[in-house]
Amino acid sequence: MALASGVRFAARALLRPWALLRGTTLGRTEPAAGGGGDGARRFGSQRVLVEPDAASGVAVMKLRNPPVNALSLELLTELVISLEKLENDKTFRGVILTSDCPRVFCAGLDLTEICGRNPAHCAEYWKAMQELWLRTYLSSLVLVAAINGACPAGGCIIALSCDCRVLADNPKYRIGLNETLLGIIAPFWLKDTYVNTIGHRASEQALQLGSLFPPAEALQVGLVDQVVPEDQVQSTALSEMARWLAVPDHARQLTKNMMRKATADRLLRQRDADTQNFVSFVCRDSIQKSLQAYLEKLRQRKG
Numbered sequence: 001m002a003l004a005s006g007v008r009f010a011a012r013a014l015l016r017p018w019a020l021l022r023g024t025t026l027g028r029t030e031p032a033a034g035g036g037g038d039g040a041r042r043f044g045s046q047r048v049l050v051e052p053d054a055a056s057g058v059a060v061m062k063l064r065n066p067p068v069n070a071l072s073l074e075l076l077t078e079l080v081i082s083l084e085k086l087e088n089d090k091t092f093r094g095v096i097l098t099s100d101c102p103r104v105f106c107a108g109l110d111l112t113e114i115c116g117r118n119p120a121h122c123a124e125y126w127k128a129m130q131e132l133w134l135r136t137y138l139s140s141l142v143l144v145a146a147i148n149g150a151c152p153a154g155g156c157i158i159a160l161s162c163d164c165r166v167l168a169d170n171p172k173y174r175i176g177l178n179e180t181l182l183g184i185i186a187p188f189w190l191k192d193t194y195v196n197t198i199g200h201r202a203s204e205q206a207l208q209l210g211s212l213f214p215p216a217e218a219l220q221v222g223l224v225d226q227v228v229p230e231d232q233v234q235s236t237a238l239s240e241m242a243r244w245l246a247v248p249d250h251a252r253q254l255t256k257n258m259m260r261k262a263t264a265d266r267l268l269r270q271r272d273a274d275t276q277n278f279v280s281f282v283c284r285d286s287i288q289k290s291l292q293a294y295l296e297k298l299r300q301r302k303g
């Protein structure tokens with residue numbers, strides 16, 4: 001499914017050389033764990049490990065940005081590059097997105113990217129977040145989220161951009177858009193994604209309360225499609241992938257586009273305004289104070 005040329009252009013403009021080169025091993029391949037035949041060679045970058053299996057046409061893409069897979073500018077950039085590489089390789093039809101960090105799928109935005117940062121950096125950062133959402137939400141691939149840890153806010157939106165979600169049955173692994181608890185709000189395209197997944201009334205309540213749902217409630221409200229024992233998340237994601245890949249790609253892709261294009265177009269039509277809204281909102285003194293206080297609280301929790 002071709003993204004609007006504007007998005008492709010934005011992606012290329014965004015993927016500045018330094019972001020590609022900083023500590024990454026993009027393009028370098030190494031044997032996947034356990035060897036494997038042709039096409040089983042890992043590739044990726046410092047923060048994203050891709051384990052492709054050409055025989056099945058399925059790749060496992062692991063977020064590897066310890067300790068909590070916070071969505072730094074580099075991680076956002078490397079995720080977009082890795083996804084684009086798999087989309088351009090017709091060997092692959094599906095990607096399982098999961099975490100290489102224990103206990104956490106993805107902690108959402110890296111708050112250090114917007115706390116105490118200048119407006120130009122916040123704008124660049126937010127464009128990268130927009131780009132990752134557009135890439136995952138509109139991907140021609142089948143994307144299955146194997147959620148093997150906590151999945152708040154930005155992590156939740158990446159999981160919701162996938163076609164389906166399998167969550168480990170651990171009460172500590174909560175999922176949801178908790179922005180209001182930080183004193184901020186989810187922008188319209190995060191809200192739209194939530195509404196498209198769990199409905200308007202459930203989204204209205206969960207967004208205002210900043211709800212983080214434990215697995216049983218996440219399943220009940222429809223945030224996730226399956227809740228399984230932790231050691232069955234990856235195998236269940238593979239089974240779910242097989243179910244989706246049994247459908248002819250073209251028909252499935254056209255249907256996915258029919259379902260999602262209007263939501264994505266809403267951001268594409270006002271991408272610059274959204275960025276300006278984000279920057280003027282997060283750069284307010286009051287918001288900066290809220291975010292700093294929240295980060296401090298996080299850092300003190302271990303004390």
Ligand SMILES: CC/C=C\C/C=C/CCC/C=C/CC(=O)SCCNC(=O)CCNC(=O)[C@H](O)C(C)(C)COP(=O)(O)OP(=O)(O)OC[C@H]1O[C@@H](n2cnc3c(N)ncnc32)[C@H](O)[C@@H]1OP(=O)(O)O
Binds near residue numbers: 104
């Ligand atoms: C008009 C309006 C227009 C636009 C709207 C604008 C809106 C702004 C953008 C809205 C969208 C926001 C989406 C987001 O993602 S906001 C971020 C929300 N994320 C969270 O709330 C998660 C916070 N983290 C946690 O809850 C826990 O860390 C977690 C459960 C993930 C893991 O717990 P664990 O105990 O395993 O680890 P910790 O000890 O808590 O953390 C380890 C270290 O990592 C640091 N950390 C954690 N999360 C983040 C983060 N999101 N960003 C940066 N750093 C993070 C934490 O401080 C610890 O650091 P050290 O102490 O080791 O230095």
